[in-house]
Amino acid sequence: MAANASLLPNSVHDPFSNYAFTDAYDEMFAAPGRPRPHYQKLYRRMLQQSADELQRSKQQADISFLNQGITFTVYGREEGTERIFPHDLLPRVISGAEWDVIERGLKQRVQALNLFLRDVYHERRIIKDGIIPGELLYTCSQFRRHMRGIKIPRDIYVSICGTDLIRTPDGNFVVLEDNLRVPSGVSYMLTGRRVMKEIFPRLFHQCGVRPIEHYSQALLATLRSLTPDGRAHPRIVLLTPGIYNSAYFEHAYLARQMGIELVEGRDLLVHDNVVYVRTTSGLQRVDVIYRRVDDDFLDPLTFRQDSALGAAGLFNAYRAGNVVLANAVGTGVADDKAVYAYVPAIIRYYLGEDPVLNNVETFLMTNETERAHVCGNLHRYVVKAVGESGGYGMLVGPHSTREQQDEFRKRILADPRNYIAQPTLALSTAPCFTDDGRIEPRHIDLRPYVLYGADEITVVPGGLTRVALRKGSLVVNSSQGGGSKDTWVLYQ
Amino acid sequence: MLSRVADSLYWMSRYLERADHNARVLESNYNSLLNPAKESRVSRWNSITRSLGLDSDLSNNDAPWSLLSFIAQPGNRSSILGSIASARENASQVREQISSEMWERLNRLYHEVTATSTRAEFGSEPIRFLSLFREGAYAFHGVTESTIPHGEAWHFIQLGKYIERADGICAVLDASYSSPEDADDLDWIGLLTSCSALDAFRKVHTASLKAECVIEFLLLDPDFPHTVRYSIERVQYALSAIASLTLTRHSRRIERMIGTLRSSLAYVQIEEVMARDLHSYLIRIREQCKALHRAVHEVYIDYPPEAVLEN
Structure with a gap:
């Protein structure tokens, strides 16, 4: 797609030339070439910067993460299990009005x-x-x-909570999952912010980030x-x-x-x-x-x-x-x-209130009709084991082989209580800086952190935006090739 | 400070000092072994390596080979590699309590030493390996000195380092002096070098190497860092700092023990020591060090809960 001509300085290569739109809601663009208002400043900045400059910023950010020792461990592999947490250079922006609903x-x-x-x-x-x-x-x-x-x-059972939200194609945020036990990731939110302020100090200031x-x-x-x-x-x-x-x-x-x-x-x-x-x-x-x-x-x-x-x-x-x-x-x-x-x-x-944030439609495998329907159409659903987290024990229907589907069908029938199914969702996309120096859309979610104390409930404006760094992938978990983005919630 | 953290800091420091000490002792004795073979020298080498906890049933002529195995004997915690690995393991348990510079230094030292010990040329130049290691250890000490607050954690690090050093010097003195009548200048130079003390000794006693002077220097000199007396004074300093920081009433026993040991070293005369028996004198100091270690463990690290809860 071509960027808005009036915004393009002369003779600068358009970093968005490969930006491919899908059915998913795109966080930055309302339509090709038309960024949403709260993304305007980031968009202009990207147009003004050469690919080399972006590449340098990315390297600078990598070094900063490395020096801070921001790593995580991956299970199930023998060697070198400690890794630098993968991150994307471009912040994800949320407008003040959108955030108020989320909060x-x-x-x-x-x-x-x-x-x-x-x-x-x-x-x-x-x-x-x-x-x-x-x-x-x-x-x-x-x-x-x-x-x-x-x-x-x-009577406070859950005082630290990390709720996973996704944005559906209609632009609404819905809850994908509540993490009420020992939610993690908040340190990546905090350290990621520190790095972003080092890399984009002026942009950060101009945007008015909470x-x-x-x-x-x-x-x-x-x-x-x-x-x-x-x-x-x-x-x-x-x-x-x-x-x-x-x-x-x-x-x-x-x-x-x-x-x-x-x-x-x-x-x-x-x-x-x-x-x-x-x-x-x-x-x-x-x-x-x-x-x-x-x-x-x-x-x-x-x-x-x-x-x-x-x-x-x-x-x-x-x-x-x-x-x-x-x-x-x-x-x-x-x-x-x-x-x-x-x-x-x-x-x-x-x-006695209607939910502000809706759920994703969910089929219980304990229900006979729902089970029969899902088992007959596994290629269309995401099946999850109820007790698992971190993207383990999951079947993503459209991306699965027939053997995997048969395997999951067997598992569901053997233990229906242990499985649920959800329609395959088009997680919203946001611009990401790829290894080959271009900007392309990748699927993302959002995990804000809620603190419930005796005196007040605090939702820190932001959270961990997780990115499926592999092209087309819908799995954002860090153990499965996901990364993170800094999340900028604006005052406006 | 958490007892577990104090314990890890203490052992990190002890193991590193042990590796450092062993490297110095091996290097200097290996050097004197390269001179024309002399029966007494081989037996001295054997008794010294045994005193380092390095088990050798090797006969005369394969000292270079045995040196290699002492450096990197697989499965031997007393080999230099084993000690560094233990130091690093303890440091990794308390990575947040030490400075990142300290962790990086120690980590790098470990990786360099491991990598070098598997390389082929290592076998022909074990001495280069030892000096590489010692440089790394010096750097770690320097970084430790200047990158963490000199509070409780630092005092536990000092405690581990100097208690290990006092014990190590006693052990090597004892092993070197097992047959003093056979010893020649070369042996005394070897002993002083293994405590990095040759230059310092010459400044005090000139180059005339009398056995008694050497022993006196390594045992009783108050100013040189690689002597028993100096180390014990540092131990006392660390222990009294820890006692006043933790306000533990149970530290009195420790104070008494270290006070006794320190004053015996401060007031004893070398003639008295030699007239009685050097060996048993050294053994007694080592036993006192061991008792001190146990007492520290019982008061600060692994105390019975009842002792604390009753009050």
């Missing part, structure tokens, strides 16, 4: 899900009222019967607001599985940003239902644990006995109210992919 929707959703979790582990009104089948909850692998009747401080740098302070304030009563000077720690965990970089980064101790299970000790951390100055009482360890591994006495990542007796101390875990135990029941289908109903039930 409202996210707050509504996290409120409803917290009420839902409280209900599930106490009165179970929502089951009794027939809104959601009890069987669906009790068969969920993330349902924790140990949590029944346990009082959670201020800041995200206060995330760590907001996170600390959220954790502090959960402190058990009577503990005036709470000790807050971040519990990591250790240096071999794929997100270890993020754990260390956040602990440092917040100025709190980064601990492993072996640093903790539980005595008389009180949790202590072992220091050179003796045992110090712990009040709040931002845990980045899954439920199953928290306490070998209560959950998996073979776990060395938690601390023996931790769950009892938690139940006694002597320590707070963020997020609470058992929140996974609300981000189960089958329960997800009921979230709009959950919002209506608890809040």
Whole structure:
């Protein structure tokens, strides 16, 4: 396509000449050559810059990421598993008006899900009222019967949440998935922003981008607001599985940003239902644990006995109210992919409001008619295992072989509760800088981070925009060839 | 500071000092071994390598080969490669607590040493390898000195380094002095070189190498960094800093132990030591170092929770 002639300085090559449009919503262009208003400044800047200059910027950004040690670990490969997180040079821009809708929707959703979790582990009104089948909850692998009747401080189950949004061809944002257990990626949001400000300082300034740098302070304030009563000077720690965990970089980064101790299970000790951390100055009482360890591994006495990542007796101390875990135990029941289908109903039930952000149409394989329909048309659907994340255990119908489809059909029929199907969605596209120095559209999603404290709900304006860096690919997960982009939410 | 972190810093430092010490001792003794063979020298080489924890049942003439295996003996934690690997492993556990420069230095040292040890020409020039390693170790010490705050973490690093050094010097002294009647100047030069002390010694005692002077210097000199007395004084400094930073009441036992050791080194006369028995004197210092290590572990790292909770 040709760029708007009036914007083109003489004799400059148009970097958008290969920009191929698809059915998907494009974040930058309303139509070929016509960028949306909030993308105008970025567009002009791209036209003014030569391919060489862009290439140099890209190298500069790479070095900056490298120096900051921004890496992640990939499982399932033997050698050299630590990699620099792939990133794209061009920011993704969201207008102020669009963001306001997103923010409202996210707050509504996290409120409803917290009420839902409280209900599930106490009165179970929502089951009794027939809104959601009890069987669906009790068969969920993330349902924790140990949590029944346990009082959670201020009834906040999910205080840190990362919700995956996508934009459909009609331009609306919809929720693809809630991550209510130990959502990750926020360190890439923060470090990516730092790099972008180094690379495009003037553009950044001209665009009027809302800041995200206060995330760590907001996170600390959220954790502090959960402190058990009577503990005036709470000790807050971040519990990591250790240096071999794929997100270890993020754990260390956040602990440092917040100025709190980064601990492993072996640093903790539980005595008389009180949790202590072992220091050179003796045992110090712990009040709040931002845990980045899954439920199953928290306490070998209560959950998996073979776990060395938690601390023996931790769950009892938690139940006694002597320590707070963020997020609470058992929140996974609300981000189960089958329960997800009921979230709009959950919002209506608890809040009496219509959802601001809609769901993606979802077929439950436990439903006979829906199962038969999906199994007959697997090439048109995306099938997901309900308990998996990170893009594992997934079939992307249109990109799959007949053998893969047969394999998934067998799996679905063997264990219908474990699968859901969604129509193949055209994730929106945004301009990305390719290895060969051109700008081409790639599919993206958006993961904003919501903090739910006792005093307020904070949604830091931005989030992690994940990119499927491979041409045409719809899989944005970093473990599957995805990368990230900085997300610029404008004041305007 | 987390006990686990303190422990890792301490061991990172100890292992690095061990590698450094072993490299120096091997290098200088290998050099004297290159001179025309003398029965006593071979047995000295054997007793010295044994004192480094390097198991050798090798006969006389294959010293170069055995040197290689000491540097990079697979599976031997006491080989230089093994010590560096252990130092790096400990550092990686506490990567956020040390400066990025320190981590980079240590990491680079590890990779250089590993890469060199698998190269073919390594076999013909083991000495070059040793000096490469020592340069890397010096750089690490320099970076450590100037890139982290000299607070608790730094004191644990110093503690590990100097407790290992005091122990190492005692061990090499003991092994070198096992048969003093056979020793000649070359042997004493070898011993001083293995503590980087030849130049410093000459400045104090001139080049006349009397056995007693050499022993006195390495044992009791208060100013040179590679002597037992100097190391023990640094250990005491680190321990009292740690005690005052952590405010642990249980540190009194440690204070007493290090105080006893330090004053015995400060006031003893070399004639007394030699008149009794150097060997048993060195053994006693080493035992005191070991007891000190255990006490530090019990007070700061792996204390029984009851001891703390009762108060």
